[in-house]
Amino acid sequence: MNLTLKIWRQHDAAKSGQMVTYHVEEVSPDMSFLEMLDVLNERLILDGDDPVAFDHDCREGICGMCGLVINGVAHGESRATTTCQLHMRQFSDGDVITVEPWRAAPFPVIKDLVVDRSAFDRIIQAGGFISVPAGSAPDAHAVPVKKEDADAAFDAATCIGCGACVAACPNGSASLFTAAKITHLGLLPQGQPERAVRAKAMVEQMDLEGFGGCTNTGECTAVCPKGIPLDTIARMNADFLGRRG
Amino acid sequence: MTSIIERGAATRPIVPPPARKPGFFGSSTGQKAVMAVTGAVLVLFLAGHMAGNLKTFAGATAFNEYAAWLREVGYPALPKRAVLTLVEVVLVAAVGLHLWSAVALARRAARARPVRYARRRRSQAGGYVVHIMRWGGLTIALFVIYHLLDLTFGVANPAGPAATPYARVVAGFQHWYVTLVYTLAVVMVGLHLRHGLWSAFQTLGLGRHRKALQAGAVLVSAGLVAGFLSVPYAVLIGVVR
Amino acid sequence: MTDRMSFQVGEDIRDTKAPDGPIEERWERRKFQARLVNPANKRKLHVIVVGTGLAGGSAAATLGELGYQVTSFCYQDSPRRAHSIAAQGGINAAKNYRGDGDSIHRLFYDTVKGGDFRSRESNVYRLAQVSVNIIDQAVAQGVPFAREYGGLLDTRSFGGAQVSRTFYARGQTGQQLLLGAYQALERQIAAGTVTMNARHEMLELIISDGRARGVVVRDLVTGEIESHLADAVVLATGGYGNVFFLSTNAKGCNTTAIWRAHRKGAMFANPCFTQIHPTCIPVSGDHQSKLTLMSESLRNDGRVWVPVQAGDTRAPGDIPEAERDYYLERIYPAFGNLVPRDIASRAAKNVCDEGRGVGPGGLGVYLDFADAIARLGRPAIEAKYGNLFDMYAQITGEDPYRRPMRIYPAVHYTMGGLWVDYDLQSTIPGLFVIGEANFSDHGANRLGASALMQGLADGYFVLPTTIGDYLADARDFGPVDDVAVAEAEIAVRDRIARLLAVDGTRTADSYHRELGKLMWDYCGMERTEESLRKALERIPELRAEFWRNVKVSGTAEELNQALERAGRVADFFDLAELMCLDALNRTESCGGHFRAESQDADGEAVRDDEKFAYVAAWEHTPDGPVLHREHLEYAYVTMTQRSYK
Numbered sequence A: 001m002n003l004t005l006k007i008w009r010q011h012d013a014a015k016s017g018q019m020v021t022y023h024v025e026e027v028s029p030d031m032s033f034l035e036m037l038d039v040l041n042e043r044l045i046l047d048g049d050d051p052v053a054f055d056h057d058c059r060e061g062i063c064g065m066c067g068l069v070i071n072g073v074a075h076g077e078s079r080a081t082t083t084c085q086l087h088m089r090q091f092s093d094g095d096v097i098t099v100e101p102w103r104a105a106p107f108p109v110i111k112d113l114v115v116d117r118s119a120f121d122r123i124i125q126a127g128g129f130i131s132v133p134a135g136s137a138p139d140a141h142a143v144p145v146k147k148e149d150a151d152a153a154f155d156a157a158t159c160i161g162c163g164a165c166v167a168a169c170p171n172g173s174a175s176l177f178t179a180a181k182i183t184h185l186g187l188l189p190q191g192q193p194e195r196a197v198r199a200k201a202m203v204e205q206m207d208l209e210g211f212g213g214c215t216n217t218g219e220c221t222a223v224c225p226k227g228i229p230l231d232t233i234a235r236m237n238a239d240f241l242g243r244r245g
Numbered sequence B: 001m002t003s004i005i006e007r008g009a010a011t012r013p014i015v016p017p018p019a020r021k022p023g024f025f026g027s028s029t030g031q032k033a034v035m036a037v038t039g040a041v042l043v044l045f046l047a048g049h050m051a052g053n054l055k056t057f058a059g060a061t062a063f064n065e066y067a068a069w070l071r072e073v074g075y076p077a078l079p080k081r082a083v084l085t086l087v088e089v090v091l092v093a094a095v096g097l098h099l100w101s102a103v104a105l106a107r108r109a110a111r112a113r114p115v116r117y118a119r120r121r122r123s124q125a126g127g128y129v130v131h132i133m134r135w136g137g138l139t140i141a142l143f144v145i146y147h148l149l150d151l152t153f154g155v156a157n158p159a160g161p162a163a164t165p166y167a168r169v170v171a172g173f174q175h176w177y178v179t180l181v182y183t184l185a186v187v188m189v190g191l192h193l194r195h196g197l198w199s200a201f202q203t204l205g206l207g208r209h210r211k212a213l214q215a216g217a218v219l220v221s222a223g224l225v226a227g228f229l230s231v232p233y234a235v236l237i238g239v240v241r
Numbered sequence C: 001m002t003d004r005m006s007f008q009v010g011e012d013i014r015d016t017k018a019p020d021g022p023i024e025e026r027w028e029r030r031k032f033q034a035r036l037v038n039p040a041n042k043r044k045l046h047v048i049v050v051g052t053g054l055a056g057g058s059a060a061a062t063l064g065e066l067g068y069q070v071t072s073f074c075y076q077d078s079p080r081r082a083h084s085i086a087a088q089g090g091i092n093a094a095k096n097y098r099g100d101g102d103s104i105h106r107l108f109y110d111t112v113k114g115g116d117f118r119s120r121e122s123n124v125y126r127l128a129q130v131s132v133n134i135i136d137q138a139v140a141q142g143v144p145f146a147r148e149y150g151g152l153l154d155t156r157s158f159g160g161a162q163v164s165r166t167f168y169a170r171g172q173t174g175q176q177l178l179l180g181a182y183q184a185l186e187r188q189i190a191a192g193t194v195t196m197n198a199r200h201e202m203l204e205l206i207i208s209d210g211r212a213r214g215v216v217v218r219d220l221v222t223g224e225i226e227s228h229l230a231d232a233v234v235l236a237t238g239g240y241g242n243v244f245f246l247s248t249n250a251k252g253c254n255t256t257a258i259w260r261a262h263r264k265g266a267m268f269a270n271p272c273f274t275q276i277h278p279t280c281i282p283v284s285g286d287h288q289s290k291l292t293l294m295s296e297s298l299r300n301d302g303r304v305w306v307p308v309q310a311g312d313t314r315a316p317g318d319i320p321e322a323e324r325d326y327y328l329e330r331i332y333p334a335f336g337n338l339v340p341r342d343i344a345s346r347a348a349k350n351v352c353d354e355g356r357g358v359g360p361g362g363l364g365v366y367l368d369f370a371d372a373i374a375r376l377g378r379p380a381i382e383a384k385y386g387n388l389f390d391m392y393a394q395i396t397g398e399d400p401y402r403r404p405m406r407i408y409p410a411v412h413y414t415m416g417g418l419w420v421d422y423d424l425q426s427t428i429p430g431l432f433v434i435g436e437a438n439f440s441d442h443g444a445n446r447l448g449a450s451a452l453m454q455g456l457a458d459g460y461f462v463l464p465t466t467i468g469d470y471l472a473d474a475r476d477f478g479p480v481d482d483v484a485v486a487e488a489e490i491a492v493r494d495r496i497a498r499l500l501a502v503d504g505t506r507t508a509d510s511y512h513r514e515l516g517k518l519m520w521d522y523c524g525m526e527r528t529e530e531s532l533r534k535a536l537e538r539i540p541e542l543r544a545e546f547w548r549n550v551k552v553s554g555t556a557e558e559l560n561q562a563l564e565r566a567g568r569v570a571d572f573f574d575l576a577e578l579m580c581l582d583a584l585n586r587t588e589s590c591g592g593h594f595r596a597e598s599q600d601a602d603g604e605a606v607r608d609d610e611k612f613a614y615v616a617a618w619e620h621t622p623d624g625p626v627l628h629r630e631h632l633e634y635a636y637v638t639m640t641q642r643s644y645k
């Protein structure tokens, strides 16, 4: 199939950018979206043009490195999918596809479709951990954990930190990301001692980074490749307000 | 093959985050909590207000007595209008704080997304309601002003400020356009609450049973809408006269 | 014999760091002998850790906790994205929580045997010992391993092990373990002990006075070339499976860091030992950029088959039972569909070579769940494999509940890597190598769920102890030689300038693809003297063409992904050559290395312990590679031939 792509091009953080139109031909439906961009880039390189920069690594939906807003939707319209897992059979011949980077002030564009997500790392630094130096741990069976708690903690812990939640949120809020970690650690007995300080510190950092506030629109969960539930945000709020539950 | 067709906005330069910690009321979660608590106060008021409105069906005397009673609850232990004034103060404060946090959050959101998407897409979460909270809120605010001028002060009422409360109600809602305005506004309140009620629970960290709460929010808001609208429509079709 | 295929043989090497005495006590003794650095001095000692996967992430965090000053690098935008994140199946540990007869000794035994007797007994024993601490550490960090209703940890048996010792977190064990290490790392970053440099690629090692003292990196955002100096350097840069272009590795996985170190004097051990995983989603066309692994657990319920007739193009449903060949069940009646990875992979290749492969290009075999669905019901299959089936459907557009899956082997793991001693130190003093980047523990074949174990053992427990012994002398190291730094930087700049200057007509990716195909065809699942010689002729030609005709657009002073790739491909060429040479030299078949000349009448691999019970450690010299042998001795396990019939 033949497609028209409108892609955000921006040389670096300091310069302004624009949407640029490209045509790609003979796209196979078996290609992934990124493979389609690879084909475009191969051609751009041979033409001596700058290839479109985009982040990616594992290409199997787990590292969280990829992330494009495709036709206005973070990671494209397939549910529970990362951009790298999106396949071209979702599109039809003649489609016009807009491709934009994550848009949020705390995620400044580095180049084209590549943004700086280090704000997420700093939110984790603020308290997204359990303080346990290597070598000091008790036997793994010393503290049993209810299966339901372990499973729910796992569900929250599957967050890949891609940032789609921020990209999709009309408020540019990082609540789902932050709440996922607070929920993961807060559900486990190991995470209890630091639970209250963790929530406070992480929320504070989230605000300091310049993310918006949550108004529970649910747009984040809808695009989340791992389907992190909104309930995690309730849990974050409870921990932040110092309530136990 | 490669052509530049449209120019977009530049990305804002990176702003370093402020060094000072924001404190509870400066934090997004704190501001949201204020919104939820004040919203809850307003909802409780609405519920009482609606229950009072239903007195209309008991007839003119009962309704007028109820309206008078509102002004002298607690009398003579308390001065006349004491309770009502207290309620009014709480309401004004609630509306004020609610508005403040709405504005604070809206500004925060605008700062967080300085560059908009070129291609905008309808909601992925399937909810249009949540996206009209701010405009809906504004509509409600405007309506409340009109509503006060109409039925509280009577200046905007066909029967005028001198008429009894009951007479004002009947005089107003006989006109289809008055009823229409009230309908639009009340439906807006219902939509606001459909999301707002559940959202308040979530904000206060009580949102563990999301599906049930959301269903509950729909029921309660539908109930409020029905209750509020029953009076104007009863007047319009002549059941109450 | 052309020049390319010859090499010199140097002195044998011996790992002098492993204490002798009973194997159970060696690690204890080494720990006790290792000198300690006093806490006040640790603060003044600087360690560079390149890589933030399970190995590098855990090492940097632990060194930070111990009080060293650590500088850490990764090429991704966050340390959390290292390729360890993609590991699915689980992590082994000799906890014996099931009481099913597991023990440290049994894990040790299984690992040595699984490695086809090409790994060191002392190292493997230590790995098995430390494995139990890893689980404790991970649980304390909040890694949400699967649990049973009683609240205790669940385990499963994996990769043909007879005991249930694999701990797992659904199909995302690597992710959960890595996030544990990442969080520990972020905690140290916040504490100021670790400085993290994401989006930085190491391009050269700095050696001063014979010791590894720093690295030259490129800031991938600005293109700036920076030198970082330290008292010791740790490489934890993962495997080099991407030399095959198509592999289950992440796109950015590379050999550059270890290859540069190799060029500077670190010996490269057993480069030809690569592991091919039998259950991956087959290639769908020329655009293919990577291969996706489907968990091995699928073979528990799926049946592998191909049509009896070559060139049978009917839809799978139209092929009657009698015309299907369930070849694994036929050839290996005892193990059937559960034979080890290398055997299953080779069998698939054989049937495809006979023209009986299915799907595009005939490179695929069916993995059929029809029987399992009939027997257990669809809901049971959904519960067990739902996410894998979804992933398959997403990638292929086919519904595996109705139509058998198509699978094909793909490169998955590299057992080879930089040679290290018992202390995980390479042949360059002060250069430590951990995780998949070293060669240490898996011999010629890695058991499922053992890579995560090794990476974390190295990073949390082994390296932090052994590096202290080295750093105890740091006061005598002296300042780093400015000339050495300048030379390393100039070398990096020159290479970049050369790549940009070629301005040819083919992209780096297209060369990489060609190199990968060549390696897959000639140095892949089955190697012959002829194929390897062909590869050794072709690779230098292709490399020469690359340097004459590659096209890299853009400049060096910006984010330039084309340039990044070209640099990696250039190093893959050199590595590929050494891999083929190593494979040519090793005329036996063992583990993941199958030489067609060395098989029995039934087509099973035949080892040659007389000649090849050694680690092949290659030294880089201006006159070409020099082979050093480290002979392997087995005092606790008797060498046997594997049999799965």
Ligand SMILES: Cc1cc2nc3c(=O)[nH]c(=O)nc-3n(C[C@H](O)[C@H](O)[C@H](O)COP(=O)(O)OP(=O)(O)OC[C@H]3O[C@@H](n4cnc5c(N)ncnc54)[C@H](O)[C@@H]3O)c2cc1C
Residues within 6 Å of the ligand: C050, C051, C052, C053, C054, C055, C056, C057, C073, C074, C075, C076, C079, C081, C082, C083, C084, C085, C086, C087, C088, C089, C090, C091, C173, C174, C200, C201, C202, C203, C236, C237, C238, C239, C248, C249, C250, C253, C254, C256, C257, C293, C412, C413, C434, C435, C436, C437, C448, C449, C450, C451, C452, C453, C455
């Ligand atoms: C799909 C898949 C599934 C797997 N499943 C399992 C399993 O179930 N069980 C199991 O035990 N093992 C499994 N493995 C193997 C295991 O995941 C890896 O061997 C292991 O995670 C490697 O860890 P590492 O820390 O050595 O390297 P990696 O995790 O690969 O980390 C490498 C690090 O080095 C950095 N780096 C690399 N090159 C440079 C450079 N030049 N400059 C700067 N930084 C650099 C990277 O940024 C990264 O941070 C699997 C592997 C794959 C591919």
Ligand code: HEM
Residues within 6 Å of the ligand: A214, A215, A216, A217, B032, B033, B035, B036, B037, B038, B039, B040, B042, B043, B046, B095, B098, B099, B102, B130, B133, B134, B136, B137, B138, B140, B141, B189, B192, B193, B195, B196, B197, B199, B200, B201, B203, B204
């Ligand atoms: C003055 C006019 C009003 C404005 C501008 C306004 C605006 C808003 C906004 C922007 C929100 C947040 C949206 C969100 O969370 O998604 C909100 C929430 C809410 N509003 Fe209003 N509103 C107004 C009037 C009211 C009234 C009259 C009521 C009560 C009857 C009310 C009840 C609520 C409740 C319960 C919430 C939920 C709080 C939460 O999300 O935590 N609001 N309002």
Ligand code: FES
Residues within 6 Å of the ligand: A055, A056, A057, A058, A059, A060, A061, A062, A063, A064, A065, A066, A067, A082, A083, A084, A085
């Ligand atoms: S590239 Fe790793 S999640 Fe898409």
